[in-house]
Amino acid sequence: MEITRRRLLSALSAAGLMAVIPSGPASGADTAAGRARLLANTVAVFAGIPESNARPETAAKLAAIDRAARTNLQSMDAAGAGELFAGLVLGTNDANLNTAFRRLYEIALATRAPGGALSDLYENTAVQRRVIDGLVWLHERYYGDQSKGYYGNWFSWEIGFSQYISKTLALLSDQVPAYRPDLVPAYVASMDAYLRNGTDGDVNLASRFHTGANLADITTNRILQGALLGDDARIRKALIDQLTVFATIDPYRLSHGVTDGHYADGSFIQHSSVAYTGSYGKGLLVRVVQTLKILDGTGFAHGDELVPTVHGWVKNGFAPLIFEGWMMEIVKGRAVSRTDGGYADVAAVVEAVVDLSSLASSADAIALKSYVKHIRSTSRAALDPAGFVSPVSIVRYADIIGDATIEPADLNPASRSVAFNAMDRTVHRRPGYAFALARSSDRISKYEYMSGENLMPWFQGDGAYYLYLSGQDQTQAYGVDYFTTVSPYGLAGVTAPVEQRRTVPELYGKPYYDNPGHPLNFTSSSESQNTYVYFPRGTNRYSGGAVLGAYGTAGWVQSDDVPYRDKGAGLLPDDFVVYRNATATKSWFLLDDEIVVLAAGVGDGARRAVTTTVDARISTPNDQVSVAGVLRDGRPWTGTGTGDLQWLRYANATQGTAVGYVFLDTPGVRVALDTVTRSRRIVRTSNPDTAVTRSVFGITVDQAPEAEPARAAYVLVPNADESRLRSYTDGPLKVLANTPRLQALTHTGLGLTAANSFTPGSHEAAGMRIEGPASVLVQRERHGLTTVAVSDPTMDRDTVSVLLRGRSLWEVASDDGVRVTPVPGGTRLEFNARQAYGRSFAVTLRS
Incomplete structure (x- = not known):
């Protein structure tokens, strides 16, 4: 079922809405029962039920819930004067206030989670009242006065706090009315007041803050609030608003100018122009599936009407981007700099797919369950279901894995080329490898930086690519350590000018450019900040490609970004720093055993030196790595330095992987194998200051200053042996x-x-x-x-x-x-x- 956001309130889409949201009158008893079921479902989703929590598979999850609650209670016991939790300073730091609400939620969760290990906390009224008292204390001192709140990140006040508050109140809905009957109305009134990017304390579908994953979060919060208040109209309005996230975006007929959401080709965009399936798209998937479970059997919505749409997201949007249990870097925005990694991303997707399978029709349910088994059987990291949100999901996962009648099966064929042209991304898959390419244009951002995350992102959308090899633990190949140890100017596939750029905090002394007095109004969350600092777009129009069966091609013209263009036009402040890009026209031809890369017009309008990186790969210092090749005159070549190479082979015997490089028409290349040690904090200010040492293999083509525009033609050959590489001397390319x-x-x-x-x-x-x-x-x-x-x-x-x-x-x-x-x-x-x-x-x- 496909609902168009543009026509949501028209007669055509209204018919679709009525299929999801019942339109006929319901008795007061029915709606009251529906609200009670909604709150009971919420408790079951997050705390589990006796049947799920009695299963041994949930023991680790329940133990984690228990530990968190007891730790938080001990912190409350140790709190000094003016503190709710010991050492947690409140009043100026939104992250600390979020921590306080989260800790109260974790305690409340333990009191609603049935299970032997939690016997003294389960349904412990005294503990529950401590949580309620904590909520009262926070509201009176740090949350209820809107004139003092809303510092820091807007997300905290409009979404983050509300998530913990709404879930905590839902968990304690049996206790709150009798103990503090004024608490729910007071908190809901405050949550409405903090919805400053909305309209009159409600969702505003025209707001750039109320789209995609953010909209799903806000509306799910409001559904819970409606159930707590006994306000059916609030529930219904929140559902209607949330239904817009199920729309397939029509870029030629946008509603309110919103480009965030899922596209017909499987792309997902958030923040107007960021390719974001692996982070915000993941969050949207998780949230809507949770909401479908919360609504199940309540009578407020027929969620089964929406399940095929979500199944389509998984099949065409997520599955191509997951390789052996790893979420590809090209769709993670600033999240590439986080330490949790691609396996953790996929674990969240797996939980959503597990729960979606319980809601789907028979055939779709089997396909989804088979996909869960496929991920488990191919992932190079053990998926730990103890990390799932719901104990019920853990049991469902265990039942799927233990069902011998379910065969592992991908939702996509093993050989597939996917043109995510709506988000300037390309994925090419074959048994044994996957190739992922990130481009940019005047439609799609070159990168995403924000809040001190992804500090050196400048070329991540400039033709950067990632070659994932089967059988390898991808944390040893990519993830945060790739961006930590590989030069940001030397990412695989990138053509960059030889220069040293500075991060936003280095440039401006804070995580954003601050100049509210300028006509463009540069504040932390202004549109100008998004346009020029957080996720600037390119200025080129050409970016895309065709697919024929399992083969593909992509083409792209490298460009300057919008900040550079507009600074030249005199639109930006004098102290705003911009950088000029190099030039190149590139093509990627995606075949069976090879990816062919052509580059022309490679150079620089400012006549600077330029470097083009053929590949960059990392390994641990103890891995057995070898490099061998043949020069164009036929002599063998082994080692590093610059050479006129015919082909080169990089092999990591420890990981059992290899990549070949055939140089069809390429100037002399420089090969390096360096040991690099850097702190993960250089890519994200909140990362632990942990030193990482990696062997970094790089192949580059260097151009001297003042050089004429150059060209290159080379081939990436995944898993190649030397005989395979020798065969390219006589074709077939x-x-x-x-x-x-x-x-x-x-x-x-x-x-x-x-x-x-x-x-x-x-x-x-x-x-x-x-x-x-x-x-x-x-x-x-x-x-x-x-x-x-x-x-x-x-x-x-x-x-x-x-x-x-x-x-x-x-x-x-x-x-x-x-x-x-x-x-x-x-x-x-x-x-x-x-x-x-x-x-x-x-x-x-x-x-």
């Missing part, structure tokens, strides 16, 4: 063009020709003429079949035209919007790309 106008390649073994044209006019390559900017894949198969796929990476064109020279071909099958016309000397193909937002169109032809 041939570069047909590598200029800023056209980049094209043919693979004779696959019968595949791939091309990206970047400029207006006609472009000739391998018997075809492409008109204007386009991404094109042509595969000539046996039995006279030819298949063509085309996309518009500019997302601006109405029609893309390709002429296939030779004898006329006739249409066998095609997507809507494709027109085939035999003409003298060939066959003209016209693709209706109007408002397709980079989608690929395919046609199969026969001679």
Whole structure:
């Protein structure tokens, strides 16, 4: 079921709403029973039920709940005058106030969690009243006076505090009315008052703060508040608002200008322009599944109508981005600098999928359960269900794993190429590896920095890529230690000017640029801060690619960012620091055994030195790493330094991995294998000051200052042995063009020709003429079949035209919007790309 946010309140979408939210009158007894069920479901979700908590699988979770509660109670016992918890200073630090609310929630949780280890805390009225008294104390001193609150991060006041407060009140809903009947109304009134980015204390769908995962969090809080107040209208309004997050974003018909959410190609965007499936998208998935469980059987909504939509998110949005239990870096925004890592991200997704399977229809439930088993069987880190939020989810997970009738199965085929063009990301998967590419444009941010997180992000959206190899513990290859020890100017795939940039705190002495007096009003959460500091976009239009079956191509034009452009136009303050980028036009051709990279026009308008990184890989200092290769004159090469290489092989015997590099047309490359030690704090101010030592392998192509624009053509060959690398001397790859106008390649073994044209006019390559900017894949198969796929990476064109020279071909099958016309000397193909937002169109032809 797909609900469009744009038409949510129109007659068309109202019919869809009525399928989810009952419209008929209900008796007072029915709604009261529904509210009671909603609160009981909430307790079950977070504290478990007797049946779940009696299972041995939940013992570790219950023990963790017990430990947290007892630690917090001891801290309350030790509190001095003016303290709720010992040593926790309140009044100016929103993080400390959040900690206070979290600790009260953790104590309340222990009193509602049935289980033997918690016998003296379970339903302990005295302890529950201590929590209630704590809530009263916080409200009276630090929360109830709105003139003193709202310092620090807006998220704390509008979402974070409310989550803990609402859940705590729900857990103690049997005690609060009799003990402090004024507490719920007082807190709800304050939570409404702190919803300053809303309207009259309620959600504002036109607010940039009330979208995507943030909107799901706010509305779930308000659903619980409505149940606590006995306010059915509040519940219903919150549900209607939350339903908008299920909408598929139509970029040509935005509602309130909102671009946050899920797109038809599987992309997910938050913060208007950040590719964010692995962080905010994960949070949205977790929250809506929790809400579906909370609503189950209440009569307020028919959640089963929404389950197919969420299943689609998992299949097309999440599954391509999860490799052997690891969430890929390209969709994590500033979260790449956190220490918890990709396995922890996927554990949260797994819990959501486990619970979604309990709500899905039979066939979908089996597919979701099989996917859970697939992740468990392929992950290189043990998934610990004790980290799940819900004890009930732990039991469901155990039942799935223990069910011998469920076979592990991915939701995607093993070989798949995915163009997430709506968020400028590409994923290419084969048995044995996955390749993930991050681009940027005037639609999508180059990176995300915020709140002292991801301090050196400058090139993460400038063609940075990640080659994940099967069988490896990805914490040893990527994650926070990759960004800690690899130079931010030397990320794999990046072309960067040789310069030293400074982080935002270094530049301005605080985690943001502060100049509220400027006409653009630079404050910590202003739109100008987002545009110019936190997640600036590029200024290029060309970014995208086509998919043909399991093959793909992507093209991209490197650009300056918006801050550099606007500083040059005199729009920014004199003390605002901007950086100029290097230039390049790049293509990535995604095949079976190889990823081919072409780069042209590589240089710098300021005539600075430039470096292009072919790859950067890390390993532990004790790993057995070897590097071997052959020079272009045929002599063997082993070691580091600069050489005119034909091919190179990097192998990590300890991890059982290897990558080959074939240099089709590349100047001399520099190879380095260095030992690097840095603190994780250099990428995130709140990371522990833990020193990390890694061996960093790097292959770069260096250009001297004043050098003319250069080009390069090279191949990444995952899991290659030396014999495989030697075979490229005689094919099967041939570069047909590598200029800023056209980049094209043919693979004779696959019968595949791939091309990206970047400029207006006609472009000739391998018997075809492409008109204007386009991404094109042509595969000539046996039995006279030819298949063509085309996309518009500019997302601006109405029609893309390709002429296939030779004898006329006739249409066998095609997507809507494709027109085939035999003409003298060939066959003209016209693709209706109007408002397709980079989608690929395919046609199969026969001679």
